[in-house]
Structure formats: structure tokens, C-alpha cells
Amino acid sequence: MAAKIVLTADRTLMSSYNGSMFIGFAACFPRVLPRWLYNRLFCPTQPHKQGLVRFAPTGLRKIEASLVAAGIPSEGIAVAHPDHLEDVVGPETKAVGITTSDPMGLGPASSTFSSLIGRETYTAYFFRSLVSNRAIKDSNAKVIVGGPGAWQLVNEHVRMRLGVDCLVEGEGELLAPRLFKDALDGRPLPRTVTGSAVPVESIPMIRGGTINGTVEVSRGCGRGCEFCNPNMRLVRHIPLERVLAEVRLNLVTGRDRVTLHAEDVLRYKAKGMTPDRNEVARLFSETLRLTENVGISHFALSSALAEPKMIEDLSHLLGTSDGKRYVYGQTGIETGSPALVSRHMKGKAKPFTPEQWPNVVKDSFKLLADNNWIPCGTLVMGMPGEKAADVAMTIDLIRDLREHKSLIVPLFFVPLGELREDQFFRPSAMLPEHWILLAECIEHDFRWAPRLMEDLFSQNRVSSVKSGALKLAAWYMQHRIRPSMELMKAGRDPRSNPVEFDTGDVLGLEPSDRAEA
Numbered sequence: 001m002a003a004k005i006v007l008t009a010d011r012t013l014m015s016s017y018n019g020s021m022f023i024g025f026a027a028c029f030p031r032v033l034p035r036w037l038y039n040r041l042f043c044p045t046q047p048h049k050q051g052l053v054r055f056a057p058t059g060l061r062k063i064e065a066s067l068v069a070a071g072i073p074s075e076g077i078a079v080a081h082p083d084h085l086e087d088v089v090g091p092e093t094k095a096v097g098i099t100t101s102d103p104m105g106l107g108p109a110s111s112t113f114s115s116l117i118g119r120e121t122y123t124a125y126f127f128r129s130l131v132s133n134r135a136i137k138d139s140n141a142k143v144i145v146g147g148p149g150a151w152q153l154v155n156e157h158v159r160m161r162l163g164v165d166c167l168v169e170g171e172g173e174l175l176a177p178r179l180f181k182d183a184l185d186g187r188p189l190p191r192t193v194t195g196s197a198v199p200v201e202s203i204p205m206i207r208g209g210t211i212n213g214t215v216e217v218s219r220g221c222g223r224g225c226e227f228c229n230p231n232m233r234l235v236r237h238i239p240l241e242r243v244l245a246e247v248r249l250n251l252v253t254g255r256d257r258v259t260l261h262a263e264d265v266l267r268y269k270a271k272g273m274t275p276d277r278n279e280v281a282r283l284f285s286e287t288l289r290l291t292e293n294v295g296i297s298h299f300a301l302s303s304a305l306a307e308p309k310m311i312e313d314l315s316h317l318l319g320t321s322d323g324k325r326y327v328y329g330q331t332g333i334e335t336g337s338p339a340l341v342s343r344h345m346k347g348k349a350k351p352f353t354p355e356q357w358p359n360v361v362k363d364s365f366k367l368l369a370d371n372n373w374i375p376c377g378t379l380v381m382g383m384p385g386e387k388a389a390d391v392a393m394t395i396d397l398i399r400d401l402r403e404h405k406s407l408i409v410p411l412f413f414v415p416l417g418e419l420r421e422d423q424f425f426r427p428s429a430m431l432p433e434h435w436i437l438l439a440e441c442i443e444h445d446f447r448w449a450p451r452l453m454e455d456l457f458s459q460n461r462v463s464s465v466k467s468g469a470l471k472l473a474a475w476y477m478q479h480r481i482r483p484s485m486e487l488m489k490a491g492r493d494p495r496s497n498p499v500e501f502d503t504g505d506v507l508g509l510e511p512s513d514r515a516e517a
Contacts, residue, residue, distance in 0.1 A: 002090025003078035005180055007064055007097045010126040011082055013057045015043040016212050019257065020328070025409065028102065028109035030119035038122060046211070051080050051087030054253060055209040058216055058261065059147055060099045063176050065204035070177030079208060082130050089135040095183035096136055097176070099147035103127040106152045108380070108411035115412065115427050131162045142183040146172045151416065156191065170195035173204060200236040206246055209253030214297065215246045217283065218262035223347030228417045237269045240283060247290050257293035265296045266303035266310070273350035275303050277310045284317050294318060296329045301364035306351050311371050320372040326455055333361055333377040333408070336397030337390035340383055358393065362400050369404040374452065377406060379441065381434055382413040382425025391433035398440045405448050410441045432491025439488035442481070
């Protein structure tokens with residue numbers, strides 16, 4: 001029987017990526033692999049029963065919980081698999097809620113990779129496939145879209161073309177009940193609506209399992225970077241008893257690991273920019289009483305360096321001190337230029353100063369390496385006001401990080417937050433130094449990717465067949481891009497000698513399969 005309210009997300013958000021957030025960056029890649037191969041290797045499907053998923057993105061679970069808390073019967077709500085909507089969407093369906101992170105492929109990672117290679121990303125492809133799903137089109141249900149990628153759909157003509165009836169920007173837990181009740185009662189919906197920061201006491205507890213056992217411990221950041229969403233400036237910490245309750249729920253639903261999520265897990269319950277060692281230790285020790293398999297999503301380099309003893313203590317708690325296990329997390333390097341840090345993100349370095357930022361990054365990477373933490377560091381190329389000298393400082397910084405096991409992902413500047421009136425950074429605006437920086441990042445990742453894959457596959461118990469195929473795909477991409485590396489190292493645009501990805505050559509695909517690449 002069809003549900004009155006269906007909540008879903010596109011395929012790139014409904015996958016565990018073999019238990020690795022690093023592999024999740026593959027969603028932002030241009031479509032250079034056949035769809036079936038990408039799905040099997042990088043983006044395996046979530047288990048489902050008659051279209052209902054066992055595990056869903058945390059944001060979707062929060063919206064589900066907010067609807068139930070507002071009095072909407074849970075039996076009328078389906079959290080659904082995007083590939084099996086025909087099982088839950090029908091004439092009785094009044095609203096389809098979709099969470100999205102990158103619907104048009106305009107996010108920093110997607111816009112970088114796609115503009116360099118010239119192909120649509122998987123994120124954009126799968127979102128478009130979802131909103132054009134025949135079951136949704138035939139149901140006449142109202143389509144309500146929100147999530148961190150909602151900003152990409154502010155253009156009304158784009159929304160009309162995609163069939164989006166209502167766009168929710170910002171946090172949605174307070175808005176969602178009213179919108180979905182209006183849809184149930186047949187009342188008109190606003191074309192766009194903006195949600196404010198939700199007070200911590202109003203953030204609902206999830207009612208079902210999340211992908212990779214992700215449990216939100218804090219919301220917001222508070223460092224005040226100009227290119228961030230305004231809501232991110234208000235930090236809220238979830239009480240520990242509620243965090244542990246969501247951990248227990250995930251374990252009961254079949255998760256064998258949990259991922260503690262915040263913009264900076266190391267600042268859990270901190271009063272300022274310096275971590276509270278006792279609260280962070282309590283968060284981890286209490287979670288480890290429930291499961292020994294605990295990971296994190298994001299952390300700040302300045303937080304790690306501000307409390308090095310905390311990193312050492314956490315490593316002992318998490319069992320990484322013997323070098324057989326690792327802590328993986330995403331973190332922001334952004335730039336090696338103190339001037340750009342001072343101009344756009346003064347809070348990034350706190351409790352240190354912008355002038356200290358390059359040394360903060362280097363010293364933090366060494367501290368993390370000594371304790372078997374593996375950072376995935378992001379850079380922003382083309383920030384407003386960036387000059388050749390700023391890029392040169394970033395190049396020097398990346399070279400200094402070469403000895404530390406890590407990934408470094410260069411991203412093009414995307415105008416968000418206070419900088420939303422600026423322009424997207426494009427390859428045509430790249431200075432010679434930008435091409436050299438890009439080459440340095442690729443060389444860094446080529447050096448460490450094989451060892452990181454071995455560690456990840458072992459720790460996440462990925463099958464030998466799948467791990468072998470992933471290694472082959474990684475080798476192939478390295479093989480194809482190497483001819484362009486010499487041009488980039490010389491500060492030249494390699495697109496004059498474009499890389500042609502024909503995965504059929506190496507994978508032995510039939511012509512019908514190649515059509516999907």
C-alpha cells in the first residue's frame with residue numbers, strides 16, 4: 001500500500017560507500033565509469049523491504065522524527081529506496097520529501113572535478129533521475145526538497161523544470177511538519193521557505209537506522225568562515241544521553257559501527273574554540289561501552305593541535321595506538337596563505353592566529369600521523385582576492401605534508417554565505433600556480449592512495465573481489481591522468497591535451513555497457 005508521505009534521497013546519499021566516507025567522494029566524480037560498475041564498486045545499494053530502507057541519511061531520519069513528533073502517524077510515512085519508489089508511491093501519496101546535498105553538481109568537489117574533465121557528476125545525474133521518477137510523476141504528489149544542497153535550486157526555472165514544488169533552505173525540523181500537513185490537506189505550498197537554526201531541545205531523536213550508523217553530536221561550527229551557511233555559526237551540542245540513545249538505536253537496527261558526526265567532533269560541548277578534553281573523552285568512552293567500532297566524520301586541525309594530549313588519549317581509547325586501526329576524518333586546510341585566512345576565515349585558526357596557520361596545519365598533520373589518524377584535507381582554490389603568492393604558499397604547505405599518510409582534495413571556490421555574490425572559480429581563471437598546486441595534490445594522493453585503500457578495505461572488511469576491482473579502477477584513473485601531470489607541473493592547462501576516459505578498454509565492456517559511461 002502506498003504511503004501518504006514518502007521520504008527519500010538520491011542514490012549517492014543512500015549508500016554506505018563500503019563503510020568509508022573517503023570513497024564517498026566518488027559521488028562527486030564525473031561519470032567516467034559505467035553506471036552499473038559505479039553502483040557495484042563505489043555506491044552499493046542499501047537493503048530494503050518492499051521499498052522501505054533499513055538505513056537512511058541522518059537528515060532524512062531527523063525530518064521523519066519531526067513529522068511523527070508533530071502528530072503525523074508514523075504508519076503513513078515511508079522512508080524509501082530511490083530505486084523502488086513504485087512500491088511506496090501511489091495515488092494516495094500526497095507529498096514526497098527529498099533530501100539532497102548536490103542536486104546540480106555545483107558543490108565544491110563536484111564543480112572542480114566536472115569542470116576539469118567536462119562531464120556531469122553522479123550527484124547531478126542521480127538527483128535528476130530521482131525527481132523524474134515515473135512513480136512520482138504519476139502520483140501528483142507535492143515534491144518538497146531540502147538538505148545542504150538546496151541552495152543549488154534557488155532558480156525558479158530550474159525548480160519548475162525538475163518538478164520541485166517547494167524548496168526548503170536551512171534547517172528543516174521546525175518547518176517540515178507544517179509543510180507536510182499542508183500537503184496532506186491539499187493546501188498550497190510556498191515555492192521557497194527558509195528555516196532558521198533549530199534549538200537543541202527541538203532537534204528530534206531519530207526513529208530508524210542511519211547510513212554508516214551516523215549519529216549527530218553537534219550542529220553548527222561557530223568559526224565564522226565567510227563562505228559558510230549562516231546557520232553554521234550557531235553551535236549546538238546534543239546532550240550525551242540523547243547521543244547514546246541514537247547509538248543504541250543504530251546498533252539494534254543492525255549497524256556494526258557508528259560514526260560520530262559534527263563539523264568538529266573534537267569541540268563537543270566546548271565553551272569556546274579550545275576543546276573540552278573531559279567532555280570529548282566522555283563522549284568517546286561512553287560510546288565505546290556500546291560498540292568498539294567508532295568513527296568520526298569531521299574535525300578541525302586547530303582543535304587537534306590545541307589539545308595534543310586529547311588526541312593521544314583518544315587514540316588509546318579507539319585502539320589506534322598500535323598501528324593496526326586508524327581514525328579517518330575530513331578536515332579543512334583551505335589555504336597556506338595567512339593573509340587569506342585573516343581575510344575570509346579568522347576563526348579557522350583559533351585558538352591560534354591566522355599568521356600561525358601554516359604551522360598549525362603542519363604540526364597537526366604530524367601529531368595525527370604519530371597517533372594513526374588519517375585526515376582527508378580539503379583546499380579551496382580561487383578564493384576572492386587570492387593571488388599567485390598565496391597559491392605559492394599553499395604549494396609549499398602541501399609539499400611539507402607529503403610525508404604524512406593522508407588525502408588532500410583541491411576544491412574550486414563556490415560562492416556561499418557572505419561570499420554568495422562572488423563568482424564560481426573556473427579552470428579558465430586558473431593561474432600557472434593553480435595548475436602546479438593541483439599537480440602537487442594529485443601526486444600526494446597517488447603516493448598514499450594504495451596504502452589507504454589497503455587499510456580501509458581491511459578495517460571495513462571489504463571483500464577481496466570488490467577491493468581488487470576498486471584498486472583496478474583507481475590504477476586506471478591514475479594511468480589515464482599521468483600524461484597531463486607533466487603539463488600541470490609546468491603550470492600549463494592540460495586540457496589542450498584532454499584525457500579521454502574509455503573504461504571499456506581496460507574493463508572489457510560490451511558496447512551496450514559503454515553507452516552508460
